[in-house]
Amino acid sequence: MDNCIFCKIAAKQIPSASVYEDEELLAFKDINPAAPVHLLIIPKVHIDTLSSIQPEHTALLGKMLALAPKLAQEQGCAPVQQADGSLSGGYKTLINTGPDGGQEVYHLHMHVIGGPKPWRGQR
Numbered sequence: 001m002d003n004c005i006f007c008k009i010a011a012k013q014i015p016s017a018s019v020y021e022d023e024e025l026l027a028f029k030d031i032n033p034a035a036p037v038h039l040l041i042i043p044k045v046h047i048d049t050l051s052s053i054q055p056e057h058t059a060l061l062g063k064m065l066a067l068a069p070k071l072a073q074e075q076g077c078a079p080v081q082q083a084d085g086s087l088s089g090g091y092k093t094l095i096n097t098g099p100d101g102g103q104e105v106y107h108l109h110m111h112v113i114g115g116p117k118p119w120r121g122q123r
């Protein structure tokens with residue numbers, strides 16, 4: 001898609017701090033991080049929003065979701081069990097969809113947001 005910033009990032013026409021790439025997906029650091037770890041996972045193919053997906057995108061979406069825990073582990077923000085059995089760490093995955101969903105970039109992307117708190121908007 002012409003004029004789509006994430007298509008340009010996927011095509012390496014605009015640089016990004018990438019942390020993962022394969023034939024179908026790219027993951028890179030958000031330029032304005034809301035937390036110590038803030039990644040964006042995108043499909044290389046242009047899809048406007050989650051609400052634009054077609055049945056043939058189901059496997060791609062599964063791949064995006066399955067990548068999140070791997071990247072969180074690599075970035076050091078996966079949940080960890082403490083000696084007393086409690087959990088620490090963790091992250092959230094988020095897909096903003098449409099204006100009321102807070103979507104600003106209209107190329108499907110999944111946020112992976114985590115790391116030690118406080119984060120923006122979080123206690």
Ligand code: 5GP
Nearest residue numbers: 005016028029030031032096102103104105
């Ligand atoms: P949305 O609100 O659409 O879910 O989130 C878009 C995200 O993309 C924002 O968190 C914003 O900081 C990030 N972003 C926008 N432009 C760029 C860019 O050129 N490079 C990178 N790395 N992140 C961007």
Ligand code: ZN
Nearest residue numbers: 004007046107
């Ligand atoms: Zn695009």
